[in-house]
Amino acid sequence: MSHDLYAELAAAYALGALDGEDRGRFEAHLRDGCRVCETAVLEYGKSLASLAAELPPVAPPPSVKAALIGRIGGDARRARAPWRLGWAAALAAAALVVVYLGWTLIALDRELAQRVHEVAGLKGEVARQQEVLKILGSPQTQVVVLDGLKPSPAARGRMWWHREAGGFFVATGLPAIPSDKTYQLWAIAGGTPLSAGVFDVDPKGTASLRVKPPAGVEKVEVFAVTLEPAGGLAKPSGAMYLAGKAP
Amino acid sequence: MREASEGVALICRIAAGDREAFSDFYDRYATLAFTLIRRIVGQPADAEEVLQEVFWQAWRDARAYDEGRGSPEAWILNRARSRAIDKLRSIRRKGEIFVAPLIEEIAREAEAPGQNPASLAEDRKVVQTALQLLPERERRIIELAFFEGLTQSEIALRLGEPLGTVKTRMRSGLERLRGHFAVRVATS
Numbered sequence: 001m002s003h004d005l006y007a008e009l010a011a012a013y014a015l016g017a018l019d020g021e022d023r024g025r026f027e028a029h030l031r032d033g034c035r036v037c038e039t040a041v042l043e044y045g046k047s048l049a050s051l052a053a054e055l056p057p058v059a060p061p062p063s064v065k066a067a068l069i070g071r072i073g074g075d076a077r078r079a080r081a082p083w084r085l086g087w088a089a090a091l092a093a094a095a096l097v098v099v100y101l102g103w104t105l106i107a108l109d110r111e112l113a114q115r116v117h118e119v120a121g122l123k124g125e126v127a128r129q130q131e132v133l134k135i136l137g138s139p140q141t142q143v144v145v146l147d148g149l150k151p152s153p154a155a156r157g158r159m160w161w162h163r164e165a166g167g168f169f170v171a172t173g174l175p176a177i178p179s180d181k182t183y184q185l186w187a188i189a190g191g192t193p194l195s196a197g198v199f200d201v202d203p204k205g206t207a208s209l210r211v212k213p214p215a216g217v218e219k220v221e222v223f224a225v226t227l228e229p230a231g232g233l234a235k236p237s238g239a240m241y242l243a244g245k246a247p
Numbered sequence: 248m249r250e251a252s253e254g255v256a257l258i259c260r261i262a263a264g265d266r267e268a269f270s271d272f273y274d275r276y277a278t279l280a281f282t283l284i285r286r287i288v289g290q291p292a293d294a295e296e297v298l299q300e301v302f303w304q305a306w307r308d309a310r311a312y313d314e315g316r317g318s319p320e321a322w323i324l325n326r327a328r329s330r331a332i333d334k335l336r337s338i339r340r341k342g343e344i345f346v347a348p349l350i351e352e353i354a355r356e357a358e359a360p361g362q363n364p365a366s367l368a369e370d371r372k373v374v375q376t377a378l379q380l381l382p383e384r385e386r387r388i389i390e391l392a393f394f395e396g397l398t399q400s401e402i403a404l405r406l407g408e409p410l411g412t413v414k415t416r417m418r419s420g421l422e423r424l425r426g427h428f429a430v431r432v433a434t435s
Binding site: 015018045053056071 | 428
């Protein structure tokens with residue numbers, strides 16, 4: 001096809017009158033980058049615009065503009081700030097996100113620390129329970145019954161005692177005591193009382209205590225509970241509330 | 248030229264979402280576009296619908312405007328003409344206007360008295376001032392394509408001329424118009 005034939009198609013194309021296979025052929029020719037035909041189409045377009053501009057003018061009714069103004073007012077795609085404001089908004093939003101993420105991280109960190117603490121507490125609790133179960137389940141464990149003495153005859157105590165693992169002590173029926181006092185448990189071995197720990201009672205008068213095995217003690221003869229100043233003493237000084245002899 | 252660059256500035260502002268620029272752009276070009284649309288589709292209600300669609304698309308597509316590819320006037324008129332012809336064709340498809348191959352003389356006789364002889368005569372007179380340099384056989388072909396949206400094959404059928412002849416006359420007619428307007432721009 002000689003270029004002169006394309007030049008003919010350019011005129012029809014500018015008029016929007018190209019159809020059939022001529023149209024596809026000419027559009028492919030334009031896509032191939034023919035500057036001559038592209039310029040011709042533009043020039044014909046200008047001439048046709050000039051031709052249209054010579055028609056006697058007919059003004060559209062104001063209702064068309066009113067409808068358009070209403071329509072673009074509701075156009076969400078365009079109803080936004082110009083670029084500079086857009087950037088400012090984007091920066092502000094980014095800053096908010098950073099603050100939010102920072103705050104969330106701090107909160108998460110705090111939450112994590114609390115959970116770690118809880119897990120540590122639970123682990124310790126499980127370890128204590130396992131020790132108690134081991135003590136209770138061992139055939140070498142002795143059970144020492146402590147009876148209430150003169151200040152609290154109705155009180156009772158039990159000591160599950162294992163020579164190597166130590167013991168688990170519970171008491172019931174002990175009277176409430178002032179805050180400057182404490183109950184102290186004693187393991188008496190070879191006639192010498194060794195402190196096995198201090199404890200307070202709940203409002204029902206009950207208490208429980210895990211007891212570590214005293215170092216270098218082969219056999220405990222007696223367990224006893226006395227009332228001592230808060231914090232306990234190295235040697236018993238107060239009244240004895242419970243006492244029991246090991247078998 | 249100054250008018251065109253003001254139009255370009257308005258399109259740039261429209262591309263940035265400036266509604267005031269859109270309002271100014273409409274005031275500047277709506278009558279021009281509506282005149283052409285009315286000439287093509289005829290019915291005022293249809294023409295108003297097309298005008299609204301043309302300017303709505305201009306609002307949406309302002310960013311795609313390329314100054315190198317035509318003046319703002321040509322840009323909006325090209326859209327106006329294209330949408331108006333789409334409308335005309337859709338009306339024809341509905342059978343409201345009959346465009347089967349006709350004998351041209353009969354078609355012209357049916358058109359000439361018209362429903363509104365005054366405005367038709369006025370249109371024809373002014374259009375002739377721009378098309379007067381063209382021989383009748385070229386002028387008619389350009390009118391059928393430009394104002395009535397007929398394709399080259401439809402024009403060949405309508406006029407009973409070979410397609411090759413229609414193509415050749417279309418080109419020579421447009422070349423004559425281009426020469427006319429180029430001279431007018433150069434002398435103004």
